[in-house]
Amino acid sequence: EAGVVQSPRYKIIEKKQPVAFWCNPISGHNTLYWYRQNLGQGPELLIRYENEEAVDDSQLPKDRFSAERLKGVDSTLKIQPAELGDSAVYLCASSFRQGLGEKLFFGSGTQLSVL
Amino acid sequence: GESVGLHLPTLSVQEGDNSIINCAYSNSASDYFIWYKQESGKGPQFIIDIRSNMDKRQGQRVTVLLNKTVKHLSLQIAATQPGDSAVYFCAEKASSYKLIFGSGTRLLVRP
Numbered sequence: 001e002a003g004v005v006q007s008p009r010y011k012i013i014e015k016k017q018p019v020a021f022w023c024n025p026i027s028g029h030n031t032l033y034w035y036r037q038n039l040g041q042g043p044e045l046l047i048r049y050e051n052e053e054a055v056d057d058s059q060l061p062k063d064r065f066s067a068e069r070l071k072g073v074d075s076t077l078k079i080q081p082a083e084l085g086d087s088a089v090y091l092c093a094s095s096f097r098q099g100l101g102e103k104l105f106f107g108s109g110t111q112l113s114v115l
Numbered sequence: 116g117e118s119v120g121l122h123l124p125t126l127s128v129q130e131g132d133n134s135i136i137n138c139a140y141s142n143s144a145s146d147y148f149i150w151y152k153q154e155s156g157k158g159p160q161f162i163i164d165i166r167s168n169m170d171k172r173q174g175q176r177v178t179v180l181l182n183k184t185v186k187h188l189s190l191q192i193a194a195t196q197p198g199d200s201a202v203y204f205c206a207e208k209a210s211s212y213k214l215i216f217g218s219g220t221r222l223l224v225r226p
Contacts, residue, residue, distance in 0.1 A: 004158070040123055042204050042216025043159065056213065091158050103149070104214060106158030 002026070004107035006092050012113045018080035021110045025073065025094030032069060033104065034077050035091040043091055043106075049075065079112075087114045123202060125221040134192040136220045138205030143186060145207035149214070150179060150190045154201045162190070162203075192222075200224045 005024040013019050025032050030051050035043035046065065048056040051072035060067065064083070069075040079086055089109040095102050128134045140148070146167040151159035165172045165179045165188075172179050178191040188205050205217045 040219075042206070042219055044216070045213060048213075093158070102147070102208070102214075103161050103164065104159075105161065106151075108156065108158050 004092055004094050004105055006090075006107035006110055008110055009108065010111050010113075012115065013082055014115050015084055016081040018078065019082050019112060020079075021077045021090050021092075021112075023075045023077070023092030023107060025075070025092070026105055029094035029096050029105070030072065031095045031102075032075050033093040033095070034067060034075070035093060035106075037089045037091055037109070039088075046077070046090075082112075082114045084114050087112055123219050123221045125223060127223045127225060128195050129225050130195060130197060132195055134190075134195045134199070134222060136190045136192075136203050136222065138188040138190075138217050138220075140186050140188055140205065140207045140217070141215070142207060142209050143183075144209045147208040148179070148181060148188050149206045149208075150177075150188075151204045151206060151216075152199075152201045153204065153219070159204060195222075195224050197224050197226060 007022050032049040034046040036046055037043045045059055047054055047060045047067050049069045052069050065079055067077045089111050091106050091109040093104040093106045095104045149164040150162040152162050153159045163174045163177050163179050165181050170181055176193045180189045192199055200223055202219045202221050204219045206214045208214045
């Protein structure tokens with residue numbers, strides 16, 4: 001079974017440019033997450049989707065970040081315009097609920113460098 | 116790929132020894148805990164989980180211990196191997212769905 005697939009693997013852009021990340025979750029997983037991971041830190045949630053609905057976007061900087069999950073499968077995360085502080089690894093994860101627990105499966109991430 | 120963390124707490128162990136990685140969690144209402152392993156250039160990989168109604172859970176070569184009194188979680192790795200070298204994160208979740216990650220510990224296995 002294929003895992004969570006993300007692209008691109010790396011992205012280098014100049015500040016004020018737009019950038020987009022793509023995620024294909026594990027088949028059958030209706031919950032999708034976007035996390036940001038700064039160097040030396042744990043991942044921090046940006047947005048969570050249940051099917052095509054964003055159920056928690058409270059940590060998403062909405063002035064410059066946007067996300068969509070059309071048809072409840074693939075998702076894109078966009079930054080426009082990018083700032084130097086956006087340099088990080090952007091991780092996508094998907095899950096399905098198992099009773100009280102919920103195992104998240106992560107992709108390899110997109111490493112963004114803003115110059 | 117990018118190194119996950121350059122300034123993380125580091126645990127160095129000899130190959131074959133047991134490793135113990137500790138984590139203090141923040142929310143006394145958290146009822147579900149997970150340990151993740153992250154190798155350089157990869158996303159976090161699920162290792163083992165435990166619910167708050169348990170104190171201990173064992174997997175293959177790994178054991179998670181939960182002490183709710185002091186809000187402490189530990190991951191024990193038996194017979195540590197070079198392939199265990201990575202950054203380890205604990206994560207907690209309360210009744211809401213939000214999974215909150217700790218800051219991570221780097222495990223280095225000496226041959």
